[in-house]
Amino acid sequence: TDAWVSWDDKLDSATLTNLVDEQQKLAQGSETPEEFEETCAFVKKVDFYEVHVFKYSKRNGTVAASMPDQIDEETKLNWQEELMELQQEIAFDRAEERTGSVVTAMIEGKVADEDAYVARTYGDAPNVDGLLFVQTTEELNSGDFVRVRITGAVEYDLIGELTEDI
Numbered sequence: 001t002d003a004w005v006s007w008d009d010k011l012d013s014a015t016l017t018n019l020v021d022e023q024q025k026l027a028q029g030s031e032t033p034e035e036f037e038e039t040c041a042f043v044k045k046v047d048f049y050e051v052h053v054f055k056y057s058k059r060n061g062t063v064a065a066s067m068p069d070q071i072d073e074e075t076k077l078n079w080q081e082e083l084m085e086l087q088q089e090i091a092f093d094r095a096e097e098r099t100g101s102v103v104t105a106m107i108e109g110k111v112a113d114e115d116a117y118v119a120r121t122y123g124d125a126p127n128v129d130g131l132l133f134v135q136t137t138e139e140l141n142s143g144d145f146v147r148v149r150i151t152g153a154v155e156y157d158l159i160g161e162l163t164e165d166i
Helices: 013-028 031-048 072-098
Strands: 103-109 116-121 132-135 145-154 155-162
Touching: 072 103, 072 145, 103 132, 132 145
Parallel strands: 132 155
Antiparallel strands: 103 116, 103 145, 116 132, 145 155
16 A cells, blocks of 8 residues: 555554555455555565464355455465565574574473573564574573573574573
């Protein structure tokens, strides 16, 4: 939408309303190919930290189920995949950008047969966000809080090492 063109400006209620309206179209399965391309451009421009994409499925008795111009199942799946691939590129770039930063993490457990532990930072949700693998020969326990310097990233996951740095 035209409101997205000025995204660099502060988000105002009109922009938010337009965004919600457009996303309802996407969610209701009546989005046009042009509107889908606008959605992709918006995701690129905003550079979201995280995006969840679900394809629309009809629910009997809802207004959306009887809307005209419903999108076929193959298109919905293709668009869902395309949008997730776009967000995946953004997520991978964001993970790489964290290299060199220092975070506080909680140890969840040891990786079998390796000198590494799985940890999470305060913003990582189990079964949703990527993992932080801490490489160390030190003996750590589940629940320990440690300082970790991020040394790299592999897809959604971060790799780091123990540090005393603040």
